[in-house]
Amino acid sequence: MKKISILVPTYNEKENVEAMAERLTDILQTALNRYDYEILFIDNCSTDGTRDIIEKLCAKNKKIKAIFNVTNFGQFNSPFYGMCQTTGDCTVSICCDFQDPPELIPSFVEAWEQGYKIVSGIKTSSKERGFIYFLRTCYYKMIKNMSSVRMIEHFTGFGLYDKTFIALLRELHDPIPFLRGIVAEYCSGFNMLEVEYEQPKRRAGKTHNNFYTLYDAMMLSFTSYTKIGLRIATLLGFIIGSLSFLVALVFFVLKLIRWNSFSAGYVPIIIMICLLGSIQLFFIGFLGEYVLNINTRIINRPVVVEERRINF
Structure with a gap:
């Protein structure tokens, strides 16, 4: 029996983490019931009680796992590390705020069974503020034109990755990994499929993105993939x-x-x-x-x- 790993990075997501666990479990036990599974929450040192909820979820279901970080290692390191700790034949990375639709996971798995090693979720539109989406579009087009690597527009990391790609991530030994750039750099050798979707609004809570986090992402992509x-x-x-x-x-x-x-x-x-x-x-x-x-x-x-x- 093949095994599907679901990685869910968290940071102060107490209003979403239990609902996400329930939604994922329901999808895995119904639409994907022919597969074994694990759900891995990697928490980036939450301070709002998220960890307490994750501990209760782990106690109820042994297929739900958790890694607690000693401090906040940023928006890129924690998900990358979590993906490297999964044990499934494929790994799905999904945000805990429901802006990455869990309902797409069966479609990702179906494409994976057809031979695609990477199935990337690509935002074609968003229900977030239009101005923010416009700024993101400008950023993606700018970095795409400047980079020697074919960067993927409106790709945030949401998607499915075969265990062969996860093995590659483990070999990189990059202390500041930028998953979007890594996927863009190596996707041609892994038969990638892009699946379009409209990004919904955050289910609950406040976004953790601010000027500093967006600037940090922009500079990491510039300094890692452009001259x-x-x-x-x-x-x-x-x-x-x-x-x-x-x-x-x-x-x-x-x-x-x-x-x-x-x-x-x-x-x-x-x-x-x-x-x-x-x-x-x-x-x-x-x-x-x-x-x-x-x-x-x-x-x-x-x-x-x-x-x-x-x-x-």
Whole structure:
């Protein structure tokens, strides 16, 4: 009997975690009852009572497992690590807030049985705020055009992964794994199918995404899968340097011919200094993001440190 693993990352999801467990169990025991299963919750150090609910779920059903992290390891590390701890013939990663529809899981499994090793859920529309969805669309198109890897638009990690792909994840040893980029990088060798869906609203609770988390995701994708920032900095520096040389040459020539009627004043000089200074600060900060990425990889801390496990 084949085994299906369901991975559910959690962080302060006390209003959703029990309902998600019930929904997944119902789907697995009805539509997918010919398979064995496990449901793995990996909790990123919740502080709202989520862990207490998970412990009760594990006590009622031994096929529900849990990993509790010692601290919050971020939105990328925890799900990646959890996927690497699953034991099924395939693993489905799904968010706990119901914005990833559990009803798609049977369709994912059917496609997997047809030979697809990766089945990715792709958002075609969303019931979240339109402006936020628009910003996400702009981000995906920008990173797709800048990256040397064919990035997948509106893919958040929701999908099914064959055990052969999970084995690849275990071999990467990446201290800051970016699953969306990893899937995009290796999907051509794993026969991937994209399944479109409309993203529903969050069932309950507040989203944990904010400016910092979105910025963190954007910079991780930029510094891991693009060179465009550094190339733009180099090219822009060359262009501005050339223009500055030409301006200096013009002023030098005018000084030699004693063109007393020529007077540029100090305003253009101040504007140029401010402009150049802001450009330099921007690209120094951008270069710092690359250095931070390199530094994190060199330190090579564990992806996640566990506090304890249940039902393993």
